[in-house]
Each structure stands twice: as structure tokens, then as C-alpha cells.
Amino acid sequence: MEGNILDILKNLGFTEYEAKAYLALLEESPLTGYAAAKKSGVPRSKIYEVLDQLTHRGDILVSPGNTPQYTPVPAKELIKNRRIQAEENFELAEKSLQDFQYSSQDRENIWNITGSKEILDKVRARILAAENRILLEIWEEEFHELEPSLRQAASKGVSITIIAYGVIASDFADVYLHYMGSEITEEYGGRWIVMSADDEEVLAGIVSLGKDSRAAWTMHVGLVMPITEVMIHDLYLMEIMEKHRDVLENSFGKNLQNLRQKFSLHPDFKKHYMK
Missing domain, CATH: 3.30.870.10 (Endonuclease Chain A)
Known part of the structure; x- marks a missing residue:
């Protein structure tokens, strides 16, 4: 089952390490970076890079302090955000590519x-x-x-x-x-x-x-x-x-x-x- 969820998250733009870290936080949170690495199986040498990327993208939240702790954005909210982003990207692509429409529809x-x-x-x-x-x-x-x-x-x-x-x-x-x-x-x-x-x-x-x-x-x-x-x-x-x-x-x-x-x-x- 977890393998299927990992594949689904990859389809949403997650790397394998990001997907594992996010799932680990869904199962238990908040977690420190060390605990997240241990629970998810992401190498400790990579975990903070992965958590920073998830935080930057808005998929997880981090609490400030000497030992930062991480918690995930709820799955339903994550999916809603991805859907909004996808619609925005489609609209942007449609507008950006409109100038190329005529050449792509070569009438000959x-x-x-x-x-x-x-x-x-x-x-x-x-x-x-x-x-x-x-x-x-x-x-x-x-x-x-x-x-x-x-x-x-x-x-x-x-x-x-x-x-x-x-x-x-x-x-x-x-x-x-x-x-x-x-x-x-x-x-x-x-x-x-x-x-x-x-x-x-x-x-x-x-x-x-x-x-x-x-x-x-x-x-x-x-x-x-x-x-x-x-x-x-x-x-x-x-x-x-x-x-x-x-x-x-x-x-x-x-x-x-x-x-x-x-x-x-x-x-x-x-x-x-x-x-």
C-alpha cells in the first residue's frame, strides 16, 4: 500500500525522499529532523535538505527553535493546493503558448x-x-x-x-x-x-x-x-x-x-x- 502512495505522491511532484518524509510526518508529528530520518528511512545526510524543500514548497510546516520540529500540511489541504497550482500553471501555459497557435496549426x-x-x-x-x-x-x-x-x-x-x-x-x-x-x-x-x-x-x-x-x-x-x-x-x-x-x-x-x-x-x- 505504501508503495502505491509513494507513486501517487511522485505523480504530484514529490521525489522519493520527499514522499517518504511527508508520509512519515503524516503518521506521526511533530518530529525533529533526526526523528523524521529514522522513521522515514531517508538518510540523515539528506533529511534536512529534503525537509527544507518541503517547507519551501509549503507541503510541511516548521516550528522555530534550537531543535526545529516539522509537521505536515493535512493531505486534503495538500491536494487542494496542488490542484490550484495546476490550474494556475495550465492558465499560464495557455496564455504563453497562444502566440504559437497559428504556427502549430500549419495550414499546409x-x-x-x-x-x-x-x-x-x-x-x-x-x-x-x-x-x-x-x-x-x-x-x-x-x-x-x-x-x-x-x-x-x-x-x-x-x-x-x-x-x-x-x-x-x-x-x-x-x-x-x-x-x-x-x-x-x-x-x-x-x-x-x-x-x-x-x-x-x-x-x-x-x-x-x-x-x-x-x-x-x-x-x-x-x-x-x-x-x-x-x-x-x-x-x-x-x-x-x-x-x-x-x-x-x-x-x-x-x-x-x-x-x-x-x-x-x-x-x-x-x-x-x-x-
Whole structure:
């Protein structure tokens, strides 16, 4: 058990000697430096250096006198102080690194992401970074994974529009159920995800292959513009199909099959992107 606590304290920035000294003082205090060394196992040659560092950091208190005695800051107070310090450090880092944001988001690069979990992690991060609008083309399996992040973005005023394959219902987004969701799933033999955020970045890829899933994320305008516009044109088509399905299917067949046949390389509509 003590080994686990030592590891936890190390994660909070303690050295091994500091952690041992602090734990010894939690178990019994106040202690002199000599007693603290004896109880903690910290070498006597190191104990006063260790206690001085803990005192300087505010993790323990020292009483003045010919023979100083030491007592620990209570564990709950220590954790609260560490949390406050961490938040202050994060805020400082955010402000300090803001000037480097543009250069780190090089608009000429296209970044590859491998693995379905890694892809969804990236989508989740970009959802939470969005400020104005998210366009998302997604299957219901991945929607459930991302729903909490999408809801959080919506609560900040971000407009969210979803092109949905499968049954997706939402009280925070405009959802357009694709009129051919089940057929497309069958034809492609897999699921993809496409996201456009603030008309400034896009992520697109296949997410149904587990560790072999592949996606690309970019802020390259040469890809952001056409991918975003293709998604918008999908929304146009779904609005049109909703209002004029009978007329369109009378001209082009059920689910526009004649059009799809005209522009498909494969007579059976089976796609072969994932050979």
C-alpha cells in the first residue's frame, strides 16, 4: 500500500525522499529532523535538505527553535493546493503558448491518424475546440461515443448539424437522417466519419476497422473547402428528397438508383475502397 502512495505522491511532484518524509510526518508529528530520518528511512545526510524543500514548497510546516520540529500540511489541504497550482500553471501555459497557435496549426499539412479510438479522440478534441459550427457525417455507433462532447459544444452555443446513418436522435443538434443509410452501409462494407469545424478544418476517414482504421485531419484550404461544401450539398439533397421524393424517384428510380448506377464503377454498387 505504501508503495502505491509513494507513486501517487511522485505523480504530484514529490521525489522519493520527499514522499517518504511527508508520509512519515503524516503518521506521526511533530518530529525533529533526526526523528523524521529514522522513521522515514531517508538518510540523515539528506533529511534536512529534503525537509527544507518541503517547507519551501509549503507541503510541511516548521516550528522555530534550537531543535526545529516539522509537521505536515493535512493531505486534503495538500491536494487542494496542488490542484490550484495546476490550474494556475495550465492558465499560464495557455496564455504563453497562444502566440504559437497559428504556427502549430500549419495550414499546409495533412495529418494521418491510425486506429478508431485515436480517430474519435481527435474528433472529440476538435468538437470541443469549435466556436461556431460543426458539420458531422456519422453512423449511430460513433455518435453515441461522441454525444457528450457534442452536447458540451452545443451548450457553448456551437451550431451542430448531423448527417446521420442509422437511428440518431438529438435534442441539441439538427439531425438529417440519410435516406439511404442502411443501403450505403451494406454497399461500402464499413463506416466513415467526416467532420468540418468552423469551415476551417476537416477530418475524414474510415472508423470501422478497429486498429486499421485510417483518417486524415487538415486545415489545408484546398481540402477544407471542397469537403465542407460536399457535406452542405448532401444536406441540400436530403432537404430536396424530403420534400420531393415522389417526383425525384419517378424520374431517377427508387433512392435515385438510376443516377447512382450512372456514376458508379460497379454494377452491383459494391465499393472497393477497403480491399
